[in-house]
Amino acid sequence: MVAVLSIGRGNAKTALSAGLALGSVMGEWDKQPKREILLAARNRDQAKTAFNFLVGFVESLPKAKRERFIIRRGSRLEVEYTGNGGGLARCIAADGRSILGGAPTLAILDERAAWEREKGDTLENAILSGLGKRGGKALIISTSAPDDANTFSRWLDEPPPGTYVQEHRPAFGLPADDLESLKIANPGAVEGIGASLEWLQAQARRAIARGGSALSSFRNLNRNERVSTEDRSVLITVDEWLSAEVKLDDLPAREGPCILGVDLGGSRSMSAAAAYWPVTGRMEAWGSFPANPSLGDRGASDGVGTRYVEMNNRDELFVLGEATVPTGPWLSEIVKRLDGEVPACIVGDRFRHAEFAEAMQKAGLRVPFIWRGFGWKDGAEDIERFRRALFDGEVKTLPSLLLRSAFSDAVTLIDPAGNHKLAKARSLGRIDAAAAAVLAVAEGARRMARPAAKARAAEWV
Incomplete structure (x- = not known):
């Protein structure tokens, strides 16, 4: 029912979310009529980024399929498809009140680790409770959270029955510029997606030289390691x-x-x-x-x-x-x-x-x-x-x-x-x-x- 993906920053997580939402709204793998897809993000700006990816994919389709889409901008970010039984994709921010009463067939929770704790948990619970109405599925996708207490970390560490987990996290204790572990956290870099391995190694060495929160942030975001990004210093070397x-x-x-x-x-x-x-x-x-x-x-x-x-x-x-x-x-x-x-x-x-x-x-x-x-x-x-x-x-x-x-x-x-x-x-x-x-x-x-x-x-x- 739920799939969880943890991967480093810059590996096309939001684009992947938008692509899956497009395929679902068109009924490519779900033939239910009046399909409802939710693409949830931390705030409206992030939701708008996902919406722009979705619109860009729609504009790349052949004209015959493109004409069946209705795109709504403004207070609501929606993409409606009138063919194949119809479907509606909505991009929303992490506010549980915005999806009460929904019955999604697919829910995508983008950058889940970055959501505010209370509002994020409220939205997640509201979404998951609505999935059962029509046998819906959820994809929870994010860079690693900074601690074990984060809800996204708990999905990875203690997945309930019916959950698939895929985590791209290297072993702890390796140098920040270690090439093989950078490949583990950034599999897209090998295929030309996102930042190159040369850029990642250069950023790692810069973070090592600066130390402190710069190094912690690089490990958390680019190496997908579960470390806090607060200002810090080693107790002793x-x-x-x-x-x-x-x-x-x-x-x-x-x-x-x-x-x-x-x-x-x-x-x-x-x-x-x-x-x-x-x-x-x-x-x-x-x-x-x-x-x-x-x-x-x-x-x-x-x-x-x-x-x-x-x-x-x-x-x-x-x-x-x-x-x-x-x-x-x-x-x-x-x-x-x-x-x-x-x-x-x-x-x-x-x-x-x-x-x-x-x-x-x-x-x-x-x-x-x-x-x-x-x-x-x-x-x-x-x-x-x-x-x-x-x-x-x-x-x-x-x-x-x-x-x-x-x-x-x-x-x-x-x-x-x-x-x-x-x-x-x-x-x-x-x-x-x-x-x-x-x-x-x-x-x-x-x-x-x-x-x-x-x-x-x-x-x-």
Whole structure:
């Protein structure tokens, strides 16, 4: 009933939509009388572009067929065909009220990922509910959305029965100017449709040189990758993090107070903890997933292959619980991995206050808890303290695939004042371990910066 196509910008999506609408309105593959075709776009300007494609295709037909068309411009953008039982194609904007009462035989939702959330969902629901009246079909076509929560992303990731999905998205982590992956996202370029491969590579190199939102936009629009286009910067580079990894013989001892940074995951995400000893600079980190789905299946759905299985084999990632990670037993397991050492404090997200309180009670931990926010205020300070400690050589850890993976997916969003807060580089990324590390190291840096309290001698008065 529904076909979903995801492909890069410039691969003739709107022209394809108009061509399918023309064939349907003429009854080339649907002989129902009084056919009704809807070509829905984000706004009127985009709807007009689709309408102009449709009119251009009509004008290219032989005169005998062209004379059977009635084209209406103005408040309504319609193309009516009087032959073969009749048909009407309408180009509309994303406003659900404009199609109430319709009974479309074909609906084409163009650039679905760019629609406004509320109005777009209203229009989509109204269209799909009307398809059943006459056995209609729908085509949802767009460039990739910037995140998993977008309705178009959900069509791709969780297609309901009766849905065909075709997605032209390259593997994650490749250079932006990689030729073969550009071909995957832009199959039309090989056939002379849209931008050439040479132009795409030149634009990719320009975006790489500029970085930030320019690179994110290129990946999202031209490479069809599911990445956010907000202003962003990397948290740390690969080389900067590798400087903190040392061999076992060079790893500092567990001395002094232990700071435990914790990022509790939700029902589907990872829970992670990072232990940091600020006196010596030693850091250890662990992550956890529930057992269902398996680590192999999670790796496939997150686009990282067997990475989670490898982390499990290295004892950096463990499985606990069935559908969700139980917070109390999980926190107890983390403390066990400290060989019984009780952390001096636990640092976590203030918005998970109730969950942390319950977890600490179940784990039998009676230690101070320090609440930190992940927004601009607390986040900017914690990120800056973490970077300073790392660059000054105050963070040392064994090579960790868990932390490498987390930091490779971790970026910072930048507000107009230049403040940073932690975010994902891609929607399917797992940055929980990086968040836990930032919390632990930042709190350790604050403690080390405080002057030591001097004991006052007793005085007799």
